[in-house]
């Protein structure tokens with residue numbers, strides 16, 4: 001099977017608990033997969049215990065990213081999209097004993113069973129999880145190594161294909177933006193139409209069913225905006241960071257200049273979702289949870305100030321997905337791999353493309369908008385303070401949203417034919433920049449802003 005892009009839009013936009021898709025959604029799904037696969041093994045004597053080692057960035061960010069709780073949630077049967085986030089936030093808080101149900105046998109575990117292994121080397125991928133079942137002598141009888149590769153996606157050591165790579169023939173085969181643009185031009189269709197037809201092949205759903213699922217995602221995103229601008233208080237963790245979106249939104253109404261009011265509201269909507277994410281509530285990966293505020297802020301703006309209906313917003317969401325999938329295939333959307341350029345940078349590029357998609361812009365303008373947005377995030381490090389997805393992440397979502405808006409203006413008001421750098425080139429530059437970035441600046445909370453005086 002050739003390696004063209006054939007994953008589902010619904011594997012890309014995932015609902016799950018904050019604050020980080022690679023540290024919460026991925027590990028929760030990994031724990032579920034471990035239970036599922038181990039449950040199929042025939043053991044002469046049922047295993048007595050389990051041990052899970054969280055390595056690399058998963059260990060470095062520690063409790064701040066909530067990975068231990070996400071794993072515990074997966075072991076006891078929680079699913080990212082439906083989990084009770086209140087209950088999830090309390091897991092492993094005390095010495096309670098939990099039970100993982102493998103079908104033919106059950107295994108007790110508690111907070112000592114899930115270890116942050118800061119010394120393990122992770123030659124293949126930064127977010128590595130080692131799941132083991134142990135016998136009475138604490139010897140392993142079954143083990144799985146699973147990588148959380150960004151945006152809630154997984155790769156399993158020994159499996160040939162990444163989990164979402166369905167062996168499906170899609171009508172439009174492309175690997176990068178150049179290929180996508182060629183197909184759109186050859187068949188005279190928009191990027192959103194091309195994505196819709198590919199999605200029908202991948203998911204087996206009808207167009208009406210896909211539309212209905214996209215509408216659900218739009219509602220989820222919008223609800224997160226509305227919850228965020230209605231909630232005040234302090235976010236979890238040692239920083240004691242006050243939520244700002246609600247106050248910011250109220251204050252935006254007092255701005256005398258309409259352009260100031262517009263920008264203030266756009267900022268508030270982005271921070272609203274980022275704060276919901278930081279609080280561990282359910283949001284949608286776009287492309288990750290850390291960067292989940294940008295697309296919803298633009299969607300909400302298009303609804304609220306432009307009165308756009310869901311038909312248009314769906315086009316925007318599909319166009320944005322094309323950008324995110326290309327960035328993911330040819331570089332990475334993981335802060336642990338390429339820094340925040342792969343999260344907020346890609347989200348900003350997706351949102352800039354979305355603005356093109358809803359405005360019926362040409363494919364050339366859409367590419368140009370996405371390129372500009374990503375280009376000006378190149379080099380952006382991932383250095384969450386104290387390991388919590390709060391500083392700089394929440395305001396960074398706001399800044400990424402405004403950049404997306406401006407990138408679309410730069411692309412659409414000017415002449416895209418004068419544009420010199422392609423989206424594919426900037427994606428390649430992002431990968432190269434990420435590779436050269438030192439590990440301290442890639443979601444380990446060991447450098448940059450992460451070691452500021454707040455954590456002392």
Ligand code: SF4
Pocket residue numbers: 290291335339340341343344381382383384389390392393396443
């Ligand atoms: S700095 Fe960026 S990539 Fe890192 S956790 Fe925050 S939002 Fe995610």
